[in-house]
Structure formats: structure tokens, C-alpha cells
Amino acid sequence: MxxxxxxxxxxxxxxxxxAGAAWGQTAPAVTLSPDDVHGKAGIKCEGCHSxxxxxxxxxxGPANVAAVCAQCHVREADxxxxxxxxxxxxxxxxxxxxxxxxxxxxxxxxxxxxxFKEPAVCATCHTEEGKGADTIRALSDGLGRISGSIDRASQxxxxxxxxxxxxxxxxxxxxxxREQQVLGRVAIHAFNPQPLTDTTATAxxxxxxxxxxxxxxxxxxxxxxxxxxxxxxxxxxxxITLGMKIRRLPPIx
Amino acid sequence: xxxxxxxxxxxxxxxxxxxxxxxxxxxxxxxxWYFFGGMTLFFFFVQVVTGxxxxxxxxxxxxxAYESVAFIMTRVPFGWLVRSIHSWSANLMIAAAFAHLFSVxxxxxxxxxxxxxWLTGILTFFLTFAFGFSGYLLPWNELAFxxxxxxxxxxxxxxxxxxxxxxxxxxxxxxxxATLTRFFGVHVAILPAIATALIGLHLLFIQHHGISVPPSxxxxxRKTGRRLPHMPFVPHFALRDLFGWTVALALLAxxxxxxxxxxxxKADVFASAPAxxxxxxxxxxxxxALKYAPATIFGLSGELLVLVPVSVGxxxxxxxxxxxxxxxxxxxxxxxxxVLALLVMGFFTVLSLTAPTP
Numbered sequence: 001m002x003x004x005x006x007x008x009x010x011x012x013x014x015x016x017x018x019a020g021a022a023w024g025q026t027a028p029a030v031t032l033s034p035d036d037v038h039g040k041a042g043i044k045c046e047g048c049h050s051x052x053x054x055x056x057x058x059x060x061g062p063a064n065v066a067a068v069c070a071q072c073h074v075r076e077a078d079x080x081x082x083x084x085x086x087x088x089x090x091x092x093x094x095x096x097x098x099x100x101x102x103x104x105x106x107x108x109x110x111x112x113x114x115x116f117k118e119p120a121v122c123a124t125c126h127t128e129e130g131k132g133a134d135t136i137r138a139l140s141d142g143l144g145r146i147s148g149s150i151d152r153a154s155q156x157x158x159x160x161x162x163x164x165x166x167x168x169x170x171x172x173x174x175x176x177x178r179e180q181q182v183l184g185r186v187a188i189h190a191f192n193p194q195p196l197t198d199t200t201a202t203a204x205x206x207x208x209x210x211x212x213x214x215x216x217x218x219x220x221x222x223x224x225x226x227x228x229x230x231x232x233x234x235x236x237x238x239x240i241t242l243g244m245k246i247r248r249l250p251p252i253x
Numbered sequence: 254x255x256x257x258x259x260x261x262x263x264x265x266x267x268x269x270x271x272x273x274x275x276x277x278x279x280x281x282x283x284x285x286w287y288f289f290g291g292m293t294l295f296f297f298f299v300q301v302v303t304g305x306x307x308x309x310x311x312x313x314x315x316x317x318a319y320e321s322v323a324f325i326m327t328r329v330p331f332g333w334l335v336r337s338i339h340s341w342s343a344n345l346m347i348a349a350a351f352a353h354l355f356s357v358x359x360x361x362x363x364x365x366x367x368x369x370x371w372l373t374g375i376l377t378f379f380l381t382f383a384f385g386f387s388g389y390l391l392p393w394n395e396l397a398f399x400x401x402x403x404x405x406x407x408x409x410x411x412x413x414x415x416x417x418x419x420x421x422x423x424x425x426x427x428x429x430x431a432t433l434t435r436f437f438g439v440h441v442a443i444l445p446a447i448a449t450a451l452i453g454l455h456l457l458f459i460q461h462h463g464i465s466v467p468p469s470x471x472x473x474x475r476k477t478g479r480r481l482p483h484m485p486f487v488p489h490f491a492l493r494d495l496f497g498w499t500v501a502l503a504l505l506a507x508x509x510x511x512x513x514x515x516x517x518x519k520a521d522v523f524a525s526a527p528a529x530x531x532x533x534x535x536x537x538x539x540x541x542a543l544k545y546a547p548a549t550i551f552g553l554s555g556e557l558l559v560l561v562p563v564s565v566g567x568x569x570x571x572x573x574x575x576x577x578x579x580x581x582x583x584x585x586x587x588x589x590x591x592v593l594a595l596l597v598m599g600f601f602t603v604l605s606l607t608a609p610t611p
Contacts, residue, residue, distance in 0.1 A: 164512065164513035164515070165513075166323060166326050166327045166333075166516060168323070168327070224333075224334075224510050225510060225511075227510070228506055228507065228510040228511075231503075231506055232503060232506070232507070235499055235502065235503045235506075236503075238499060239496060239499055239500065239503075242492060242495060242496050242499065243496065245492060246489075246492050246493060246496065249488060249489055249492070252280050252482050252483070252484040252485075252489065
């Protein structure tokens with residue numbers, strides 16, 4: 001943890017205490033985890049606890065969590081609010097987004113968060129045989145397909161580029177695939193495989209396009225080197241002939 | 254009437270044939286150095302041919318130059334090869350010109366009556382640097398942009414008219430699209446016209462005076478009383494030259510296929526210079542020496558500490574045949590100065606190559 005991070009946490013805690021004291025009440029001593037993405041991004045207490053009045057820093061109730069997060073995470077909230085999960089969370093009085101992401105120690109989510117094995121958050125409530133397992137499997141597979149195709153294309157593009165080939169078209173296609181990957185990660189908040197399936201198809205196609213550009217460049221590189229080998233053999237043959245001709249010339253007087 | 258007779262009536266073919274038949278090249282222990290002149294000429298021809306091909310697609314404006322080079326490298330059939338050969342050949346031409354120049358100095362081939370051969374040669378040598386400098390900007394990439402900015406900035410240290418020279422070179426106060434267009438014109442029209450004339454004269458003088466024999470070889474001949482062997486230019490020397498050119502061609506093809514010339518990032522006139530940026534290898538020694546120069550000295554730019562000795566050295570080099578009285582002692586001095594120059598250039602080049610990148 002850097003000095004700046006530590007300073008942010010101290011400042012944050014002080015902010016909470018002073019604000020609480022100012023309103024004549026005891027504020028809960030909440031500190032953000034050093035790894036919390038919001039803290040790292042410089043978001044202060046008011047970012048989420050924006051309710052005006054003396055109870056500004058009071059805990060956000062389970063029913064309001066999604067609305068608070070939706071202030072910034074509009075597309076995720078849009079999917080979630082239309083999802084079957086919203087109804088279930090409400091019935092169980094579970095705090096929407098916080099259920100999977102926590103509140104004051106939100107780390108950067110990864111694709112491994114979807115699944116049944118550590119560090120998957122789904123495994124907290126779901127088992128491989130239980131209800132929703134198929135959806136989880138479909139979401140995990142979709143994300144895996146996207147990242148697998150991007151990794152493969154990325155490696156090939158790097159190989160071609162290291163060999164001195166220009167693969168700008170490939171990079172453009174890969175950027176498109178990465179944008180779709182972000183959209184796919186957003187789409188999992190629908191808790192329904194369909195939106196992700198559509199995004200996966202676009203992402204995999206874009207990554208495939210990038211891969212094709214890389215393969216074409218590598219094929220071109222092979223062709224160049226084979227061409228060079230042939231040219232070298234021809235040149236070598238010419239040099240040998242020339243050398244023999246020079247040796248056969250009349251001696252220098 | 255056959256073609257030959259028809260031509261014979263209009264062109265002195267027989268005279269040329271006769272001259273070639275009688276043209277000879279001295280054969281001795283230093284004869285190998287005679288090939289570097291021809292090698293430089295070969296690379297010049299390669300530059301002319303590949304440059305003409307690149308001209309078919311290149312667009313000399315700041316908004317299109319980079320894209321047109323990228324187009325040449327990715328879309329034009331064998332464009333990558335033509336551009337890589339052009340870039341590699343430029344570097345090899347400068348290397349061959351260096352070897353040719355120093356061999357002429359060490360073998361004292363500039364002596365009377367070859368002063369004009371030397372003058373045309375040394376001016377062509379400086380032109381190769383001008384070719385390199387002006388051509389370097391044309392892809393309009395990051396490296397080219399900052400190298401040109403630093404390179405043209407150097408002229409500002411000339412007292413009194415420095416800034417005017419910089420403005421003239423850049424076509425304005427800064428390196429912009431106007432500089433690119435200007436450099437393009439210089440690179441593809443002005444320099445080739447001057448270089449072709451100078452090379453033509455250089456070859457004419459060589460033809461007229463024949464190839465020089467080093468003083469040490471002349472002394473050996475006088476001592477032993479034996480005649481110095483000479484090889485006929487055609488076919489003996491010409492075939493050996495062709496052998497060297499073919500090796501150079503193979504080297505060019507190999508370098509272009511295995512180490513294609515990079516395109517880099519497009520120049521951004523508002524960006525700051527990337528860390529560790531360096532010029533081409535032949536300017537490295539001066540670049541590194543300038544780093545050690547103080548900011549100011551006696552109220553003048555500290556860069557003068559480097560640029561004045563370099564300019565004086567270049568002037569002495571141009572005037573070498575007129576300054577060297579051609580005595581045993583003067584030859585030793587010239588050799589010593591050439592060795593010193595090589596050591597200084599080599600030392601600063603190594604320093605620059607081994608300097609850590611920030």
C-alpha cells in the first residue's frame with residue numbers, strides 16, 4: 001500500500017468521524033480496503049452516501065444499493081434491474097450489487113468471478129448441480145471464449161509485430177474484440193446467457209479477424225523468407241559462377 | 254547497315270571500347286580498397302531505383318506522409334521490400350562512403366593531380382549525409398520528427414545568422430508540414446541533381462587520371478626496380494567489382510527480409526520527445542559529443558565547442574590536397590589526424606550506444 005493510499009484512508013476515516021461529530025452523532029468507523037477500486041479512483045464517502053441531511057453517512061439499505069451503484073454503473077444496473085436476480089435478491093433482502101462485489105472492499109472483478117471454484121463469487125450460494133448452475137456455466141463459458149480468442153489473437157499479433165510486420169488492421173479488430181469483452185462483462189449482470197451470447201459472437205468474430213490478419217502477416221513473413229532463401233541460392237550460384245570465371249581469367253601481367 | 258555501324262557513325266563506340274581495353278588498375282597489397290568507391294556507386298544506383306519506386310506512392314504532406322509509407326509497406330506488392338532496401342541501402346552507402354573516404358586519405362590518393370577528383374568526392378560524401386538527413390524526415394514518424402528538430406536546431410548556434418538558417422531549413426520557426434515538403438524537394442530533386450553531376454565529374458576525373466598508386470607502393474617499386482603489375486579493367490577488375498556488388502545485393506536482401514525497416518509511431522508535433530531518442534548511427538558521435546558541451550561559454554552557445562572543431566575539420570578535409578605538401582612528414586601527420594578522427598568518432602559512438610536509456 002502506498003503512502004498516498006494510506007493517506008486517503010486516514011482522510012476518509014477522519015472525514016466520516018468529523019462529519020458525524022458535526023451533526024452530533026457517532027459516525028460508524030468505516031474505512032475502505034486499500035484494494036478498493038473506488039478509493040483508488042479517489043471517490044470519497046459522498047460518492048455513494050449522498051443522501052442530504054444529518055444522516056448522510058448512514059448505511060445504504062439493501063433496497064437502495066442498486067440505485068446508488070447505478071449513479072455510475074448505468075449499463076450494469078440496467079441489465080440487473082431487468083434480471084430475475086433482482087426479484088430473488090429483493091425477496092431475500094440481499095443488498096443487490098454488494099452481495100457479489102462487497103461495499104467497502106470492491107476489487108477489480110475478473111472473469112474468474114463467475115463459476116464454481118475459488119475465487120468465483122457465485123459459489124457462495126450456488127453449487128454445480130443446483131439451480132442456476134447452467135446459467136453460471138453459460139456465462140463463464142462465454143467470458144472464457146472471449147478472453148481465449150483475444151489472448152490467441154493478441155499473441156499472434158505480437159509475434160507478427162516482433163518479426164517486423166505491420167498489423168494495424170489486426171490491432172483495430174482486436175480493439176473491437178476488447179470493447180465487446182467489456183460489453184460482455186457488463187452483460188453478465190442480466191443473469192441470463194442471451195445478451196452475453198450475442199456479445200460473445202461479435203467479440204469472437206472480431207478476435208478471429210485480428211487472428212486472420214496476424215496469420216496472414218506471418219504467412220507473408222514465411223513467403224518473404226522463402227523468397228529470400230531462393231534469391232540467396234540464386235545469388236550464391238551466380239557468385240560461384242563469377243568466382244570460377246574470375247579464376248579462369250588470364251594471369252595479371 | 255547494321256545497328257552497330259549505324260551507332261558507330263553517331264557515337265564513338267570504338268573509342269570507348271578501345272579506352273576500356275587499355276584501361277588498367279594497379280595490383281598491389283592495398284588494391285582491395287579500390288572496390289569501396291564502386292560499392293558506394295552501387296548503393297547510389299540502388300537508392301535511385303528504389304527511390305523512384307517509392308515516389309510512385311509517397312505523399313509529401315504531414316497529413317499523408319506517414320499513411321502513404323504505411324500503405325507502401327502493407328498494401329503495395331513488395332512495397333515493404335523496396336522501402337526496406339531503400340533505408341538499408343542508404344545506411345550501407347554511408348558506410349561504404351566512409352570506407353572509401355578513409356582509404357583515399359590513408360593511401361594519399363588525393364595528391365596532385367587528383368585534387369579535383371578529391372573535391373568532387375568529398376562534396377559527394379557530404380551530400381550523402383544531406384541525403385540521409387533529409388530522407389530521414391520523410392516517413393513523418395516520431396523519431397524522424399525529433400531527429401529533424403534536434404538536427405536543424407544545431408544551425409541556430411551559428412552567430413548572427415543561425416536562426417535565419419534554421420528558419421530557412423524548416424520553412425518556418427518550427428518543424429512542420431512545410432519542413433517535410435521542403436525536405437522532400439531537397440531529397441528527391443535538388444540533392445540528386447547535384448549528386449549526379451558530382452559523381453559524373455568524379456568518374457570522369459578518375460577515368461582521366463587513372464587510379465592512384467599509394468606512395469609506399471611507389472617507393473617499393475622504385476626500390477626493387479620491378480614493374481608494378483596492373484590488371485585490365487575489363488574483364489578482371491569489372492568482374493571483381495560485380496562480385497562485390499552481388500555480395501552487397503545479397504546483404505541488402507537479407508537485411509531487408511530479416512530486419513525490415515520500422516515505421517514507428519506517427520509524429521505528433523505537440524508531444525514531448527520520447528526518452529532515450531537517438532539519431533542514426535553516423536550522427537551518433539556528434540550527438541553524444543554535444544551532450545557533454547556546456548550550455549554557454551563566454552556568452553556563446555556551448556555547442557560551438559563541438560560544432561566549430563567539426564566544421565574546421567570538415568573544411569580542412571575539403572582542402573586536404575591543397576594543404577598537404579606531399580612530404581613524408583605531411584603524410585604521417587595526415588595519417589595521424591585520420592586515426593585520431595576515427596578514434597574520436599568511434600569513442601563517442603560507443604559512449605552513445607552504451608549510454609543507459611532513461
